[in-house]
Amino acid sequence: MFQLMKVIPNLKKMSALKNCVREQSVMTQKLMYKEYGEPIKVLSKQCEELNDNVKPNEVLVRMLAAPINPADINTIEGKYPSKPTLPAVGGGEGVAEIIDVGSEVRNLAVGDRIVPLKPGLGTWRTHASLPHNLVYKIPKDLGLVEAATLTVNPCTAYRMLRDFVTLKPGDCVIQNGANSACGQYVIQISRIWGLRTVNIIRDRDNVHELKRFLSALGGTHILTENELRKTNLFKTGECPFPKLGFNCVGGQSALEVMRNLAPGGTMVTFGGMSKEPVTIPTSALIFKDIKAVGFWMTRWTQEHFESEDRSEMLEELITMMTKGEIHGPAVQIIDFSEYQQALSLTGGGGKLEKKIILGFENC
Amino acid sequence: MFQLMKVIPNLKKMSALKNCVREQSVMTQKLMYKEYGEPIKVLSKQCEELNDNVKPNEVLVRMLAAPINPADINTIEGKYPSKPTLPAVGGGEGVAEIIDVGSEVRNLAVGDRIVPLKPGLGTWRTHASLPHNLVYKIPKDLGLVEAATLTVNPCTAYRMLRDFVTLKPGDCVIQNGANSACGQYVIQISRIWGLRTVNIIRDRDNVHELKRFLSALGGTHILTENELRKTNLFKTGECPFPKLGFNCVGGQSALEVMRNLAPGGTMVTFGGMSKEPVTIPTSALIFKDIKAVGFWMTRWTQEHFESEDRSEMLEELITMMTKGEIHGPAVQIIDFSEYQQALSLTGGGGKLEKKIILGFENC
Numbered sequence: 001m002f003q004l005m006k007v008i009p010n011l012k013k014m015s016a017l018k019n020c021v022r023e024q025s026v027m028t029q030k031l032m033y034k035e036y037g038e039p040i041k042v043l044s045k046q047c048e049e050l051n052d053n054v055k056p057n058e059v060l061v062r063m064l065a066a067p068i069n070p071a072d073i074n075t076i077e078g079k080y081p082s083k084p085t086l087p088a089v090g091g092g093e094g095v096a097e098i099i100d101v102g103s104e105v106r107n108l109a110v111g112d113r114i115v116p117l118k119p120g121l122g123t124w125r126t127h128a129s130l131p132h133n134l135v136y137k138i139p140k141d142l143g144l145v146e147a148a149t150l151t152v153n154p155c156t157a158y159r160m161l162r163d164f165v166t167l168k169p170g171d172c173v174i175q176n177g178a179n180s181a182c183g184q185y186v187i188q189i190s191r192i193w194g195l196r197t198v199n200i201i202r203d204r205d206n207v208h209e210l211k212r213f214l215s216a217l218g219g220t221h222i223l224t225e226n227e228l229r230k231t232n233l234f235k236t237g238e239c240p241f242p243k244l245g246f247n248c249v250g251g252q253s254a255l256e257v258m259r260n261l262a263p264g265g266t267m268v269t270f271g272g273m274s275k276e277p278v279t280i281p282t283s284a285l286i287f288k289d290i291k292a293v294g295f296w297m298t299r300w301t302q303e304h305f306e307s308e309d310r311s312e313m314l315e316e317l318i319t320m321m322t323k324g325e326i327h328g329p330a331v332q333i334i335d336f337s338e339y340q341q342a343l344s345l346t347g348g349g350g351k352l353e354k355k356i357i358l359g360f361e362n363c
Numbered sequence: 364m365f366q367l368m369k370v371i372p373n374l375k376k377m378s379a380l381k382n383c384v385r386e387q388s389v390m391t392q393k394l395m396y397k398e399y400g401e402p403i404k405v406l407s408k409q410c411e412e413l414n415d416n417v418k419p420n421e422v423l424v425r426m427l428a429a430p431i432n433p434a435d436i437n438t439i440e441g442k443y444p445s446k447p448t449l450p451a452v453g454g455g456e457g458v459a460e461i462i463d464v465g466s467e468v469r470n471l472a473v474g475d476r477i478v479p480l481k482p483g484l485g486t487w488r489t490h491a492s493l494p495h496n497l498v499y500k501i502p503k504d505l506g507l508v509e510a511a512t513l514t515v516n517p518c519t520a521y522r523m524l525r526d527f528v529t530l531k532p533g534d535c536v537i538q539n540g541a542n543s544a545c546g547q548y549v550i551q552i553s554r555i556w557g558l559r560t561v562n563i564i565r566d567r568d569n570v571h572e573l574k575r576f577l578s579a580l581g582g583t584h585i586l587t588e589n590e591l592r593k594t595n596l597f598k599t600g601e602c603p604f605p606k607l608g609f610n611c612v613g614g615q616s617a618l619e620v621m622r623n624l625a626p627g628g629t630m631v632t633f634g635g636m637s638k639e640p641v642t643i644p645t646s647a648l649i650f651k652d653i654k655a656v657g658f659w660m661t662r663w664t665q666e667h668f669e670s671e672d673r674s675e676m677l678e679e680l681i682t683m684m685t686k687g688e689i690h691g692p693a694v695q696i697i698d699f700s701e702y703q704q705a706l707s708l709t710g711g712g713g714k715l716e717k718k719i720i721l722g723f724e725n726c
Contacts (some may be wrong), residue, residue, distance in 0.1 A: 033415040081650040111678030272646075277643055277644045278642070279643075280643070281656060282657075287657075287662075288657075289662065290657065291654065291657075292654070293648065293654045294650075294653065295649065296650055
């Protein structure tokens, strides 16, 4: 018996090494930074043994996938308004599986999949103990990519389509950077809600391929910036003037979005890929009644943390995703152990065709 | 008797020449333009005999005073979005006295003073027949300048303070071009409503004199653009960050207004004296939630033509004026016969210290 007792824990330990779980404690690996700077320089992988017991109100989770978002990079660089207390763990989004639950946690069980409800929890780690009220249970049949990127891009598209202008089926929305991860969700959600989209993309070598792809997602009109300048789409009445525009580029591209808005229209800025500001002619503000506003998912989340609006949105998006009506963007999954390579691929300033996702399958 | 009968009309006619009224008809002089262009070139004075009888639903008025507003100039130049059918009479604002009323007109009587309720009626004329529902009766003790300029500047200030952000006493509003006609009303109405104002002016020779003047109107803080850049007013908490800003300049000056707004604040653009557009940093839109909108009194008037909001506003402003709580801007009254001189004084592109008003006393 004595020998058997010794053997069983060892077996457990060996099996647990695969997913970093030991009998009663967990060894987590995390990408931490002690100072702001270039991620590849300031991030280092650290190991830490988590507490033996999960706290009553917490869940112990094993990460499955976590994207590298531009906001994650900017946060580590110290260029983002959200400044975590240092040292901090990188990453804000991801999907995880519960491997243990605290004694007071209800409605969550081992094996459930969750996404973090709060930005900045630090998802670039193999395991984490998280307060149960900061995680949101998702169905297991939700795709890994959609789950790992649920809380930022599709939510941004959803809210921007909902919160600024009251639209009815047949109305039109115009956006630049239409092939961005968020832009693709704008196209797909608009298609489901019966909204037309005018999608602006930069000219490029494979422009026809990209047009076909965005059309297949449901984009009504896909135009390069040059084509937009010459189009008769609105003048001929083929498409109504858009009441709502989305801008993630800035500069001249934002101006083209505004120029095509209906009188009284609103342009929502949620990114600035060109690094140029938004410039609005005085006459557009006064005589055309154009409104320029911004949207930041992080702020919305803070202001609606436990709101019904939020759970309604997440449920609606998850349903669209599990039904296969909307899809996440193209991604490249790179193993967590290769995080340096993953980071080196994300330095392109928004020109990356595929979103990089850290995978934890081998942890 | 026969002779007397002949004499009386002649006497009437002679006396009527003074105010252009003949026994049963009126000779009106009006400043008309047949094509768009430089006002001094395209405007010409024309005489016309008005119909012998006032129509049942009209009032016949004699103009008392009519300002030359920048919008009037731009309209004649064809640079304004409101394009009257040509030929047209210049001028949009003014005050007049009723000299005859149609048979079906109620609540208006000979001797009443009125202001036009609709922009673009053409106030640069000695007399006009106007539909009774397009004029608004004002008390006779309202000052001539305040009456002649009632429907644009004070209304713009009133609406901008009311319609964009909910303010409570102690809250702060920031504005550039604070010494403009509208800016002066913003200061005075804010004082009455218990709002603080941060007033930005351009540096100039007589800056101390201007500061004293705006302080006397009730401006809480008056700063040149340079002083604003260095001020600790907001950082020290001496003044709360403004939730609302007004911009009538554009360019760098608009940026300074935005830079000092509280998070979530709104900047309303209602003019563009610098002829530079409004440029907004992407981060201000996304992370600081700054909103850039525009206001155009003409649109508001069209959308609220017979609304209670409108009569409430006019009554409230008139009460403030007749009580002597708010005053019109400095003006220079120039006789209607000297209209060319008057026009030549208004070419300064907003740098004019005094508003030019056409006076009709000698017509």
